[in-house]
Amino acid sequence: MIQMDDSQVKEIVEQQQIGMLCYVHRQTGQLITFPNPEQFSDLESEEWQDQIDQVQSFPDHYWKVAIMTSREEFALMEQFARYEAAEPLQSRLLTILGQSKPFRHFKEAVDRSGSQRLVWFSFRDKQKISWLKQQLTLAD
Structure with missing residues (x-):
């Protein structure tokens, strides 16, 4: 470790x-x-x-240092959309995640969401820090 x-x-x-x-x-x-x-x-x-x-x-x-896979990044976006985002952004993000080019469209929607943008950044950073700490415990 x-x-x-x-x-x-x-x-x-x-x-x-x-x-x-x-x-x-x-x-x-x-x-x-x-x-x-x-x-x-x-x-x-x-x-x-x-x-x-x-x-x-x-x-x-x-x-x-490991980097999150795109699948892990997608799960992070999905978790934010389901449990952290406020309406009407929540509905928009859930729709986006089921469409093509979800990463780009998710970013665009969050960037236009006003105060929810900061909520996303905070959520994302906390989750990535937690994920990275787990990776550090697995490192030899």
């Missing part, structure tokens, strides 16, 4: 939200981040090369 305090876990969630890969040093708990090449294929990696080299040179020293 890797030991991290709440601020470190929150930092990882925030970094993942902006598309960063996160690695934690197994002994020191040092966090290393760099852009996920799957999301930033056109990004020059030179500025991140030191971090990438450090992880690649000593792969056994670092734990790659």
Whole structure:
């Protein structure tokens, strides 16, 4: 199990939200981040090369922090729509989740929902922090 305090876990969630890969040093708990090449294929990696080299040179020293799968992300959106969102947003989100391109349409609906947008961000962040803490307990 890797030991991290709440601020470190929150930092990882925030970094993942902006598309960063996160690695934690197994002994020191040092966090290393760099852009996920799957999301930033056109990004020059030179500025991140030191971090990438450090992880690649000593792969056994670092734990790659798991990222929620799209199925897990969908379940999170569904849970919010069913139990946290207020009407009329709730009905709209439940409809969206049954249609094509639910991720994009969910984001658009939440972005236009006024104060419910902040409720979504708070819910999402709390759930991702909880999920990540569970992943940390499973890490060797």
